[in-house]
Amino acid sequence: MITLDNLDQKLLDYFRGYVVKKDLVRSVKVGANVPVFVLEYLIANSCSTNDEEKIRKGIENVKNVLSQHYVNPEESALIHSKIRENGSYKIIDKITVRLDSKKDIYWAHLLNSNIKDANISDALVNEHDKMMLGGIWAIIDVAYDPTIKMGSNIYPFVVKEINPIQLSSFDNSKVINNRKNFTKEEWTDVLLRSAGYEPNSEGFTDRIKMLLISRLIPLVESNFNFVEIGPRSTGKSFVFKELTPYAVLISGGQGTVAKLFVNGSTGKVGSVGQWDAICFDEATDKIFKDRDAIPLMKDYMESGSFSRAGAGGEITGSASLIYNGNINQPVETVLQTSHLFSPLSDEVNSDTAFLDRIHFYLPGWEMLKFSPHHFTSNFGFSTDFFSENLKSYRKQNYTDAIDQYFSLGAHLKQRDTKPVKKTVSGLIKLMHPDGIFTKEDVREYLELALEMRRRVKEQLKRIGGMEFWDTNFSYIDKENQEEKFVALPEEKGNNLIESTPLAPGVCYTCTVDGDSMALVRIEVVSTMGSGKLNITGTSNMQVKENIKNTYQYIKANEKSILSEQHSLKNFDLSIQITNMLGASISSGIGSAVYLAILSALYKKNLKAGLAVLGNISVGGAIERAINFADKITMLSENGAKTVIVPMDNLQELSNVPPTVLGNTDVPFYANNKMLMQKAILSE
Incomplete structure (x- = not known):
């Protein structure tokens, strides 16, 4: 007898006749260029057991059927001969059909048999029309009739009968009724x-x-x-x-x-x-x-x-x-x-x-x-049974499952909401075909769905700019109104601040509100325009005023800061402020905004893991950062490799823990030119 694990035994207990030991497929497949679902169609009924003798006989039977009727391309000439000598012969092959409009006739092409112009009736084509759309695998009865001629050419091969390799009838109630006998982890492994x-x-x-x-x-x-x-x-x-x-x-x-x-x-x-x-x-x-x-x-x-x-x-x-x-x-x-x-x-x-x-x-x-070693030798659903289950789930709909527990954040538009709901619906069908699931199940699938759609939107933002600006995807728990934001692994790595060079327009900083701090991401997108400024992501009027003051400082000093072609009057700027971590955002972010605007206008990357502290006044003075040591520590703990700080904070450097200074460089700047020199990534 074959040694079974607990999951194998459960599958045999509840789905005998519909499961197959998957390594059997690989043992038969060697040397046969045939899809898995074709092989498992042949072996499922005779090998859905843990009886080694029955499995051995079943495999021998399948091998015999394949050796007699499955066509390897190099054996095509032999198959032609068998069809001719026997008058007709059953083969397992992929069949496609094309319409010859000049002759008003359908021709069948048997792929491995290398029969390119087989006669086939209109009735068979209409009955199995997928033959015209990429083809189907089937057990095909091919006859030989040398009397069929067109001009001087003989077209002797005739497709007489087609049995597609898939279940002839199907009822998914077996899976629906037995899903309750498996834990979520077990069902994941079954799939x-x-x-x-x-x-x-x-x-x-x-x-x-x-x-x-x-x-x-x-x-x-x-x-x-x-x-x-x-x-x-x-x-x-x-x-x-x-x-x-x-x-x-x-x-x-x-x-x-x-x-x-x-x-x-x-x-x-x-x-x-x-x-x-x-x-x-x-x-x-x-x-x-x-x-x-x-x-x-x-x-x-x-x-x-x-x-x-x-x-x-x-x-x-x-x-x-x-x-x-x-x-x-x-x-x-x-x-x-x-x-x-x-x-x-x-x-x-x-x-x-x-x-x-x-x-x-x-x-x-x-x-x-x-x-x-990544492929299983254990039992799983036979592929024909599995594929029929998957097809049957298309009739179900769980797109409203999210609404029971959660609402979606403000950045999700209609074109984002639909994909998220369809993804959650699909995962529920796969993981809970009986329709029984919990709030935490929905939360797990929702977070995955938000990530996969946000990945689309983030790339669209890189390509198309402001039209796709709202990418800060989140969901809100209806029970406690808690909002959770979903990030992308490749955008953040293990830290909230990227360890790779920052994209043009992106900069990080840290603000203090009372006793609490916030890690802030500033992202600026510049597009050709007429000098408009759009600020999103914050309703704090002090923060907005801080941003506008920085913008006005650049505008008032364009001749010394910008080249003519990069003048603000030629660009529309959209500035998004994102609270990555901590309390509400406060002002004092002018230096980071300054850097983000200039790097967006010049399409220049900032250094990897960069953050900036300090503020630039309307007159251009560099204002020191308050809570200096705490801010440096928070930024360092979240991935900052370099934090550029005002010269007025120099005497406070001794207050920063040595472990932080070991991980993060802290250069100083006294004016806006020094700030740019220390922040821009060298070419």
């Missing part, structure tokens, strides 16, 4: 093992587990727009290629209007109306073959529908869209030099209207590079 992963192997943190499960959201949530960009060998397309017959992979540059949306000649709806998920693989290359596919795609990503001249009005679809691409640099490097959509194809990577329709940006750079 991962069903997808082929071993959650107990090295590197599978709770974070990684949730990111892997998030890859399944497009399969359970209709019209879900998903991006994952990360290194190679992290399994980005695995889910959509191997785990379900309801998803299709489209290679780079192959997205045409006819294939995706509607065929202008036949009026037939394309992939968006036929599949649950469409994955654009290698989206760092060209995505669409037709340029006019992009506006149609934007319409579809926004509303799940599109209009096309000659198509007979508005057409709807439910397919989710996945864009996968590779990143070749560390994420820190990309963020210093560009934005996180830059690896995508040039046709979309700066199209803010397109990118704003992305619901979920999974940080692929966090994912594991998979090795053999």
Whole structure:
């Protein structure tokens, strides 16, 4: 008998006949270029047991079926011969169909068998129309009839019967009724093992587990727009290629209007109306073959529908869209030099209207590079049963689950709210198919959803500026009105102050209000304009006045501070003040505002981990920082590598703890020119 762990035993107790030992698939798959869901379709019923003898016989049967009927490409000539000699022969292969409009006939293409022009009836094509939209795996009965001719050419191969490799009927009540027998942690592992992963192997943190499960959201949530960009060998397309017959992979540059949306000649709806998920693989290359596919795609990503001249009005679809691409640099490097959509194809990577329709940006750079030990040898749902469950969940809807416990912060617009709610709904479907979940479950999924949508918005802010300024995403607990802000790991690292060079316009400081301090992030965006100033993030009139005074000082002294081309009259400035930590913000932030404005205008990075103390008066005098030692300590503890301080605080340096000075440099400045010299990152 095979040794089982507790989860294996539970799966056999509650789902016998629907689970399979996953290493069996790998043992059969060696040498067979066949998707996992095809193999598990063949082995699930005979191998859903812990009886070694039954498993052995089941595997032998599957191997026999594969050896007799599965076609390896190098065996195509032999299969042609078997079909001819026997008159007909059953094969396991991927079948696609194309319309030959010149001859008004359909031709079937059997991929591995290398049969490119097989006869197929209109009835079979209409019954299995996904053959025209990327193809399906099936058990196919192919006959041989040498009397079929066109001119002098013989077209002897005839597709007589097609049995798609998926369950013929399905009822998800078994999962719904038995979910209560598993803890949340156990169910997480069930999902991962069903997808082929071993959650107990090295590197599978709770974070990684949730990111892997998030890859399944497009399969359970209709019209879900998903991006994952990360290194190679992290399994980005695995889910959509191997785990379900309801998803299709489209290679780079192959997205045409006819294939995706509607065929202008036949009026037939394309992939968006036929599949649950469409994955654009290698989206760092060209995505669409037709340029006019992009506006149609934007319409579809926004509303799940599109209009096309000659198509007979508005057409709807439910397919989710996945864009996968590779990143070749560390994420820190990309963020210093560009934005996180830059690896995508040039046709979309700066199209803010397109990118704003992305619901979920999974940080692929966090994912594991998979090795053999990351794949499970334990039991999980057979892939056909698993994929049918995922498909059945698309009928459920939990987009209102957030409203029971939480409200969303002021920075989330309608286009942000929808992705967040759809993400939470998808995770509830996956983790709680019985609809039983707690407030803390919703909180966990909400924080993940806010992070993934905020990642989209932060990059849009880098590309498009003020239009996408509101990125300080938060949620409010309805029970106690506590507001929590959700940050991005790559923006902050382990500290609130970035350890990488600060983006142009970003600077940190610290303020004191009574006995409490606040860590403050100042972010300035400059766009061509007519000298307008917009301040957001604070309602404190003293703080606003402090900012305006600094702005007026720069304006009044432009000739000595700015070049003509960088004059304030040529730019609109938007200044956002964010309370990163601590009490309410108070004034005394003029020097940091000064630096942020100038670095935004000149597009210059400030030094890594930089913070600034002090204030610049309307007359240009440098005002000392109060609570000097406490402020230096707070900034240092939150990641500041350099804190530039007024010269008037020099005598107080001895009050700063030696451990703080060991981690943080404290240079001094006496005027605005010294401040710039010590803050700007050297080229």
